[in-house]
Amino acid sequence: MHDGLQAAQYADGLQKLIPQLGYLSKILPPAVLQWKLELLKQGNDVVKRMLPRIQQRVFLLTADGDLLIPSKEEGPRLQKLLPRCRLKVTLYGCLQ
Numbered sequence: 001m002h003d004g005l006q007a008a009q010y011a012d013g014l015q016k017l018i019p020q021l022g023y024l025s026k027i028l029p030p031a032v033l034q035w036k037l038e039l040l041k042q043g044n045d046v047v048k049r050m051l052p053r054i055q056q057r058v059f060l061l062t063a064d065g066d067l068l069i070p071s072k073e074e075g076p077r078l079q080k081l082l083p084r085c086r087l088k089v090t091l092y093g094c095l096q
Helices: 002-017 020-027 030-053 071-081
Strands: 058-063 085-090
Touching: 020 030, 030 071, 058 071, 071 085
Parallel strands: 058 085
Antiparallel strands: none
16 A cells, blocks of 8 residues: 555656646556656666667657647757757647
């Protein structure tokens, strides 16, 4: 039961930091949300080291209106990490 409480507290803390997680915390049990966030963190740690080595040109399309992923923040961060990246920010991504 203690793990469930910790997961709920973790999800509540993240919800305050990242508004997009508010929606996910309503539809996912706290333990599932915590597990998925840990997987994202692990994947990010690996991929972040690889991005500067990618020499292929990249067109990165992000959306300010994205409700699940903080694209507004992620787009510029990824653009800095990818040496040959061009970023285009739209309101609703490919649906615009």
